[in-house]
Amino acid sequence: MSRSERSAPVSDPREPGEPRLLPDLLAQSARRSPESVALDFMGRSMSYAGLAARVERVARALQDLGLAPGDRMCLCLPNTSYFVILYFAVLRAGGIVVAMNPLYTEREMGHVLADSGARLLAVPDDRDIHAKASAAAGAAGVRRIIVCPIAAALPPIKGIAYRFLARRSILRVPNDEFHLPYRMLERATGRPADRARDPGDVAVLQYTGGTTGVPKGAMLTHASLIANALQMRDHDRGLPSTPERVIGVLPMFHVFALTTVLNYSILTGAEIVLLPRFELDSFLKTMARTRPHRLFAVPTLIGKLNEHIGPHTPGFKRLRCCISGGAPLPPEMLAQFERHTGIVLSEGYGLSEASPIVASNSLTEKGRVGSVGRPFPRTTIELRDLDDLSRTVPAGAAGEVWVSGPQVMRGYWNRPEESAEVLRDGFLRTGDVGRFDADGFLFLVDRIKDLILCGGYNVYPRVIEDALYEHEDVLEVTVIGVPDPYRGEAPKAFVRKRPGSAATADDLRAFLTSRISKIEMPRDIEFRDELPKTLIGKLSKKELRGD
Structure with missing residues (x-):
């Protein structure tokens, strides 16, 4: 059965006067409200006019550095004003943004940089992040590294304190042709x-595991990203139309925050309150100081807040809505948050290949418990028969979720065969299994992919498995996702060791420390004499998951 809020898909999301390219979002808001606050980073604010002017200078500097149309620049940055400026500057210069998690290991950074062919790389002036990124960049053929000083982006007093307290971790920018201080860009x-x-x-190249677990770049176009922002605007019709203040604690190197916190806020002229990461005390103080209207979160963050907030916690009374995504939201966690805040917590559904939102519950009315809502505006969702993908299934029956809409990616970067596998007949195969109820609410019941949704992050079992296989005592390994009360899911590894090996679970975790990120570290490692296999001898996960 096909469900859509519109009877026919719209091929072009733009109406006359709507932005054509992502930099148009900023240009239009800067013309409408030049003195309005665009960014607040730890108390240091920047107007829309100031942001637009900086983007113009930095875009010119990037062109002077040789960034040509279609060239890739990687942003390996936390949420700071640097990310926002460089994001729009790269696009204004004609380039492509590659967003990368600063917590990646050197190996993971190397894959993204080499696969994307990034020419330029931006990193914070953090010694550890720079060490990984510079080593990976050298091997991947990156031409220049732009170093962004965190202290300079802070309010003056906080900047002085940061330079003193974090002095041992602050990088002194090497004086060589490979590195360039960020301040040089703004002198253009x-x-x-x-x-x-x-x-x-x-x-944007948004790296994701797709359907195979091997990280690949989803090609998100200007049109697809703008479409998702416009779809958000249409979905928000029941909320006040006045400019809002949005707290941006989710990382913008992830497409959930890139669209909801950055693109949508700039489209609507909202103020973005940036936090570099989630730390409870800092987050609560920022909520009290800025009193935002909108919060985007993942279940891990919601669960943490539930432990510390109540009906009178400062900063939550002005919230008009809160949206959760990135991982399944437990019903009790949702109910507890709504009791504490008195606002509707809306759960949505998306994926990197769709920019990312494809369905959501109402922002003003309580949704169906356990449902991710109805299809987004101008989005068609079909559920295909798992045994015959040419057929759709009726309401109440489970099928593979197929999505069509203007927000769907163009394909995977330099992977035509895998692109053809997931893009069929004008639809995106999500690899997820869902069902519709009689009123058109979508419920996700399973995942075809082995992807683990861990605290809002994608964790790919193969990355962990490949790293464990490098240990001399590991003969076979399978990694699955298991329920976790805090992160939604957590990785668990099943290992068959070499006979006579004395390696312990702690030994293997120590071995993995330099090979995978903390979020990918298995919560449990279980040793077994044999691991289940299919009839043709492939390791099988379904018996371990209890399918």
């Missing part, structure tokens, strides 16, 4: 050259 003069760009051109 003249406006950037206008590059011929089309809304269908790739704007």
